[in-house]
Amino acid sequence: MDIEGLILDVDGVISRGRKPIERAIEGYRLLRDAGIKTVFVSNNSARSRRMMVEKFSGYGMDVDEAEIIVATHATAVFIRERxxxxxxxxxxxxxxxxxxxxxxxxxxxxxxxxxxxxxxxxxxxxxxxxxxxxxxxxxxxxxxxxxxxxxxxxxxxxxxxxxxxxxxxxxxxxxxxxxxVGKPSRVIVEQAVQMLGVERDRIAIVGDQIEIDVLAGKNSGLKTVLVLSGVTTRDNYEKKVNEAGLTPDFVFGDLYDFAQRVISRK
Amino acid sequence: MDIEGLILDVDGVISRGRKPIERAIEGYRLLRDAGIKTVFVSNNSARSRRMMVEKFSGYGMDVDEAEIIVATHATAVFIRERxxxxxxxxxxxxxxxxxxxxxxxxxxxxxxxxxxxxxxxxxxxxxxxxxxxxxxxxxxxxxxxxxxxxxxxxxxxxxxxxxxxxxxxxxxxxxxxxxxVGKPSRVIVEQAVQMLGVERDRIAIVGDQIEIDVLAGKNSGLKTVLVLSGVTTRDNYEKKVNEAGLTPDFVFGDLYDFAQRVISRK
Missing domain, CATH: 3.40.50.1000 (HAD superfamily/HAD-like)
Structure with a gap:
């Protein structure tokens, strides 16, 4: 896995509802320390980027608005560009x-x-x-x-x-x-690819939903990583794969496990 | 038109929104005086029969709950019978x-x-x-x-x-x-046919919407009468007939015109 940039889902990856997933936050720090570029891409339709910065800050994560794409903001950009x-x-x-x-x-x-x-x-x-x-x-x-x-x-x-x-x-x-605008539409993912400024074949998308995150990655030609810390679990994985008719390139328990693997290969 | 029983729509036939159609109310009186049995059938999902009696009373019409079927009540009856x-x-x-x-x-x-x-x-x-x-x-x-x-x-x-x-x-x-439950479903229309206690071929359904009232009549084998006092007008009649792919048996300007014709044939 030769990864330089990551598109990270938020709900089910970094948090569940309002609660942080502590191991995932540790994994995020490992990835950043290893020099991997990251952008958070969330389908959330209620929060602004400012609200997301506050949410991350509450988890002890120092994330800038310029590293976040929320479907709310992406919609505003989409309409302005059009x-x-x-x-x-x-x-x-x-x-x-x-x-x-x-x-x-x-x-x-x-x-x-x-x-x-x-x-x-x-x-x-x-x-x-x-x-x-x-x-x-x-x-x-x-x-x-x-x-x-x-x-x-x-x-x-x-x-x-x-x-x-x-x-x-x-x-x-x-x-x-x-x-x-939101995933699995290319609209929001292409905004993220541009923001990362990394070659497409060095970008992976990480998320917890096959029919949203993995499909979004396939739609935009990215590597796809499923984490089992949200909607998809070890128990329902086979069923979800069959329903979606899609298989992720990689599957990990959570973002920490994924980060360990990425770092070990660098 | 050998009619003994009538299934009358309310909105677009007797009233428009909250306002009565005065000519239609006069037509209703003519029909009642001529001994025609009537039952009102409304798709209204917010009013009880008691509320309909009050509405009619406000128009100077003396209508009993037993002469009214509202989709609200018909739904309650449907669930109980099932x-x-x-x-x-x-x-x-x-x-x-x-x-x-x-x-x-x-x-x-x-x-x-x-x-x-x-x-x-x-x-x-x-x-x-x-x-x-x-x-x-x-x-x-x-x-x-x-x-x-x-x-x-x-x-x-x-x-x-x-x-x-x-x-x-x-x-x-x-x-x-x-x-x-509501029109054009047979559920509510068959409740009305039973309530009238008249042979099916002596019953006409009167309404202002082709895809609702006329279709309901055809679904239950009744004569169908369209009045042009509501959603369907002289201007959009051809268009509505084409859209629905259905032609009413009779078309009148309003319930008064229809009543005149029924009475003249008796």
């Missing part, structure tokens, strides 16, 4: 609004939007769905989803992901997003 | 809860339900969607939708119908309702 500063209506939360505004977009409350941005929201309500419905019915409004996550593993069971909004809008209008 | 008194979790509103409880069901707040009942709700929130998601993931929980309405024509534009919930659950879990 159409410049735009008027955006989003079903999402404050962290997403923050990233949209940081990128120069005007976040509007009414139907005068150029873009509808679908994202999950713990404060979602009927009025938000009504606006999303009316915007989706307007062919002139472009429609982007922050990520394709249907269900998110919450602390006491599954909770709705962005699929809550994508599904409702699809059923009511027949319309699916024109583009999806 | 499985007896059950534990039901619903995403819906107070009027639906009222009808479920009237029929002897226990409306539960937790995941200990036998039935998940999908219905629109102006106070829907993330917690309700989370519970619906977790129940739908449990194969032992039966899943019924009050109606299949994707979008409802609100006073200032389209608003989400039950499709808001059906679509979200479908996208997140891959599961669609085991049964749908």
């Amino acid at each position: 159409d410049g500063k735009s008027r955006v209506y989003t079903t999402g939360e404050h962290g997403l609004v923050e990233e949209l505004e940081n990128e120069g977009h005007e976040v509007v409350e009414g139907l005068d939007a150029d873009y509808l941005v679908a994202a999950s929201n713990r404060n979602i309500n009927f009025e938000i769905f009504t606006k999303a419905l009316r915007l989706a019915l307007n062919d002139e409004v472009k429609y982007v989803a922050v990520n394709p996550d249907r269900i998110f593993p919450g602390e006491d069971g599954p909770v709705p992901g962005t699929g809550l909004v994508i599904g409702a809008v699809y059923w009511m209008t027949g319309r699916e997003p024109d583009a999806v | 499985d007896g008194k059950s534990r039901v979790y619903t995403t819906g509103e107070h009027g639906l809860v009222e009808e479920l409880e009237n029929e002897g069901h226990e409306v539960v707040e937790g995941l200990d339900a036998d039935y998940l009942v999908a219905a629109s709700n102006r106070n829907i929130n993330f917690e309700i969607f989370t519970k619906a998601l977790r129940l739908a993931l449990n194969d032992e929980v039966k899943y019924v939708a009050v109606n299949p309405d994707r979008i409802f024509p609100g006073e200032d534009g389209p608003v989400p119908g039950t499709g808001l919930v059906i679509g979200a659950v479908y996208w997140m879990t891959g599961r669609e309702p085991d049964a749908v």
Whole structure:
């Protein structure tokens, strides 16, 4: 494994819900000390990069905003690169609004939007769905989803992901997003590849979900590393591989085990 | 038209939103005075029959609960006839809860339900969607939708119908309702046919939507009457007929025009 750059998933790799995975944080330090470039890529649709820096800081990790790509920020960048500063209506939360505004977009409350941005929201309500419905019915409004996550593993069971909004809008209008930003879409992974500035064949993507992280890596021609510290476990690994029809290039118990292997080969 | 019994839609036939259609109310009186039996059948997922009686009373119409079938009540009856008194979790509103409880069901707040009942709700929130998601993931929980309405024509534009919930659950879990109660399903129409106690070939269904009311009539072998006082108008009639691939047996401007014709033939 001749690795110079790593694209690291966050939930299921560095943390589970709000709790850090201590061994993984130790593994992250080993990788950094060995001079491996890293960028965190998260499909999170609620947090800004600033919020992620705070989260990492709380785990004793010193990570800069420039080493983090969250789907919230990646969506804001995607819209700006495509159409410049735009008027955006989003079903999402404050962290997403923050990233949209940081990128120069005007976040509007009414139907005068150029873009509808679908994202999950713990404060979602009927009025938000009504606006999303009316915007989706307007062919002139472009429609982007922050990520394709249907269900998110919450602390006491599954909770709705962005699929809550994508599904409702699809059923009511027949319309699916024109583009999806989060993994396994190439949109967010290519932003990460550019940020690393390393040759593609020296980059590995590390994540806990085969149909998201491993698929994202295959879509972008990267080495794929599955860690069994999140959604995929030793018990369900075979089943998940069969369901996805995809096999990761490497499988490790957690990020620490992976880091040990990388360092031993250097 | 040899008609003895009528199945009448409410929204778009008797009223538009909260406003009565005065000519239609006059037409309803003519039909009643001529001895025609009537039953109102509404896909409304938020009102109980008691609430419908109040609505009609506000229009100066004297209609008994026994002459009204609302999808809320029809759902409660459907579940009782299938499985007896059950534990039901619903995403819906107070009027639906009222009808479920009237029929002897226990409306539960937790995941200990036998039935998940999908219905629109102006106070829907993330917690309700989370519970619906977790129940739908449990194969032992039966899943019924009050109606299949994707979008409802609100006073200032389209608003989400039950499709808001059906679509979200479908996208997140891959599961669609085991049964749908409201029109064009036979479930609710057959309840109305039984209630009228008239031979099927002497019953007409009157409504404003081809893909709902006319289709419901065809599904149950009834005469079909479209009125142009609601969603379907003189301007979009041809388009709607082509979209639905269905032609109503009769078309009238409103319920008054229809009543005049029925009476003139008697």
